[in-house]
Amino acid sequence: MFLTVFLVVLCVLATGETENSDRHSLTYIYTALSKDPKIPGIHEFTAMGILDSRVIDYFDSTTQVKTPKTHWMRERLEPEYWEKGTRSRKSKQQWFKVNLDILKERMNQTDDDIHVLQWRHGCEGVKKGNGLLEYSQGLDMYSYDGDDFLSFDDSSSVWVAPVKAAEQTKRKWDEVQVLKDYTKGYLEKECMDWLRKFLKYGENDRRTSxxxxxxxxxxxxxxxxxxxxxxxxxxxxxxxxxxxxxxxxxxxxxxxxxxxxxxxxxxxxxxxxxxxxxxxxxxxxxxxxxxxxxxTGFEITKVWDGKLPNPNPDPDPPGPVIFIILAAVLALFVLGFVLLVLYKKGKFGFRPKTALFNVTDDIPLNTDKASHPGNGFSTVYDRVPLEPPKEVKEGSHSGDSGYFGVSSDSDKGSNSRSNSGVSDGSDGSVREKKSV
CATH class of the missing domain: 2.60.40.10 (Immunoglobulins)
Known part of the structure; x- marks a missing residue:
C-alpha cells in the first residue's frame, strides 16, 4: 500500500500544469480518513488553501493549528485571522468525523478498511482586457472513497448527485434555498474577493524575476x-x-x-x-x-564532471543534491497522502471545464485528485455534507467558505445539532445542520 500511494504521488506530480498569468484560482481542500492509518506523517484530517497551485495555508489533526505556508500570508494577515481559522478547522474536523460515520452506516461499511471523505471548493477568475480579474467559474464538490458524491451546479443553483447514496443529501440541500444562495454567492463574490486580495499580497513574489x-x-x-x-x-x-x-x-x-x-x-x-x-x-x-x-537573461553551459554513482550503494546517506530532491518528494508525499488515499479507485485529481484550478504538484495530498463526468470537473476532494444547514448566521470573514457545520447523526435519528464555528476561509458564517 505504501509503495502504491508513493507511486501515485509521482503520477500526480507528472500531470501538473504551469501557471497561466491570465487565469488565477483559489481552492480549499479538506480531507479526512475514517481512522488513524498509523503511518508517521499521515494525518486523519488535513485542510489547506491553494492559490494558483501553491499551498498558502495548512492545518492537520496532529498540529491542530492553521499555519501560513508563504511569507506574505504570515506578514499580511493578523494573528486573529489564524486564530479564527484554527477554531474553524477544528470544528470542520469534527464535522468530518461525524459524517464519515454516517456514510459508513449508510453504505453498510465497516472499519476494516480506511475510508476517505473530502471536500473541495473555490473559484477561478480570468483577467479581461481592462486588467480586472473577473469571475469565470466556481467549484463546490464532494467525493467519498474516490467516487464523486455531490457537487453544486453554479449555473442552475442545484446540487448534483451522481450516485444513489447521495440522492438523500441532494433532496435535503435542494430544499434549503438559503444554502444554495449562500453557495452561489460565496463562489461568485466572496471567494473572488479573497482571490484578488491574496493575489495582491503575493504580487511582489510573482513579479520578481x-x-x-x-x-x-x-x-x-x-x-x-x-x-x-x-x-x-x-x-x-x-x-x-x-x-x-x-x-x-x-x-x-x-x-x-x-x-x-x-x-x-x-x-x-x-x-x-x-x-x-x-x-x-x-x-x-x-x-x-x-x-x-x-x-533574467541567464544563460549557462554546465559540463558534467563525469562522476558516477556507486552501482552497489551502501546505506550511507546520498549526496546533497539527490538528498534535496528525495526530501522534496517525501515532503510532497506526506502533505499529499490523504488525497491520494483515493488510489483505491484510481482517481487522483480534477480538472474543470477549461483546465482551470491548477491544483497540482506542490499541493500536499493528506492532502489530493479524480475525474468528474458531470459539470466538467474532476474530483479530488472527498467530503460530503449530509444534512442541509438550518440557518446561516453572518459572521466575520477570513478566507475559505465555512458554510457547512458539523452534521447531526441524522441517519441514526438523532435530533442534536452543532455549529461549524468561525470560518477559516473567505466566510466566517456559522451554520447549523438539522437532523433527518
Whole structure:
C-alpha cells in the first residue's frame, strides 16, 4: 500500500500544469480518513488553501493549528485571522468525523478498511482586457472513497448527485434555498474577493524575476550498465525556461530518450525543472547542460564532471543534491497522502471545464485528485455534507467558505445539532445542520 500511494504521488506530480498569468484560482481542500492509518506523517484530517497551485495555508489533526505556508500570508494577515481559522478547522474536523460515520452506516461499511471523505471548493477568475480579474467559474464538490458524491451546479443553483447514496443529501440541500444562495454567492463574490486580495499580497513574489541554480549529476538506472544523467534547474521565475542536454556538441532530443518534468512550482513561488536521459556507464563523451532563462537573461553551459554513482550503494546517506530532491518528494508525499488515499479507485485529481484550478504538484495530498463526468470537473476532494444547514448566521470573514457545520447523526435519528464555528476561509458564517 505504501509503495502504491508513493507511486501515485509521482503520477500526480507528472500531470501538473504551469501557471497561466491570465487565469488565477483559489481552492480549499479538506480531507479526512475514517481512522488513524498509523503511518508517521499521515494525518486523519488535513485542510489547506491553494492559490494558483501553491499551498498558502495548512492545518492537520496532529498540529491542530492553521499555519501560513508563504511569507506574505504570515506578514499580511493578523494573528486573529489564524486564530479564527484554527477554531474553524477544528470544528470542520469534527464535522468530518461525524459524517464519515454516517456514510459508513449508510453504505453498510465497516472499519476494516480506511475510508476517505473530502471536500473541495473555490473559484477561478480570468483577467479581461481592462486588467480586472473577473469571475469565470466556481467549484463546490464532494467525493467519498474516490467516487464523486455531490457537487453544486453554479449555473442552475442545484446540487448534483451522481450516485444513489447521495440522492438523500441532494433532496435535503435542494430544499434549503438559503444554502444554495449562500453557495452561489460565496463562489461568485466572496471567494473572488479573497482571490484578488491574496493575489495582491503575493504580487511582489510573482513579479520578481529570479535566475535558476543549475545542477548536473547522475544517478543509478535500472540496469547497472547504465546511469541516468540529470540536468536540474531550480529557483527560477517566471516558469518559462529552455534546458538542453548535449552529448559533445549535439543537442539530445526525445528521440534520444530525453525526458522532462516540465516546470514545477516550488513553495516560494519559484519553479524547478529536471531533464534526464539514460546513458551507458562506460560512455566517455562530454555531456553538458545548456540552460537559458530569457526573463533574467541567464544563460549557462554546465559540463558534467563525469562522476558516477556507486552501482552497489551502501546505506550511507546520498549526496546533497539527490538528498534535496528525495526530501522534496517525501515532503510532497506526506502533505499529499490523504488525497491520494483515493488510489483505491484510481482517481487522483480534477480538472474543470477549461483546465482551470491548477491544483497540482506542490499541493500536499493528506492532502489530493479524480475525474468528474458531470459539470466538467474532476474530483479530488472527498467530503460530503449530509444534512442541509438550518440557518446561516453572518459572521466575520477570513478566507475559505465555512458554510457547512458539523452534521447531526441524522441517519441514526438523532435530533442534536452543532455549529461549524468561525470560518477559516473567505466566510466566517456559522451554520447549523438539522437532523433527518
Amino acid at each position: 529570479k535566475p535558476p541554480e543549475v545542477y548536473v549529476f547522475a544517478n543509478n538506472a535500472r540496469s547497472k550498465t547504465n546511469v541516468v544523467l540529470n540536468c536540474m534547474a531550480t529557483g527560477f521565475y517566471p516558469p518559462e525556461i529552455d534546458i538542453h542536454i548535449k552529448r559533445n556538441s549535439r543537442i539530445l532530443t526525445e528521440d534520444d530518450g530525453v525526458m522532462s518534468t516540465g516546470s514545477r512550482p516550488n513553495e516560494d513561488y519559484t519553479y524547478q525543472r529536471r531533464d534526464s536521459v539514460v546513458i551507458l556507464r562506460t560512455d566517455v563523451a562530454m555531456y553538458s547542460c545548456y540552460v537559458v532563462h530569457h526573463s
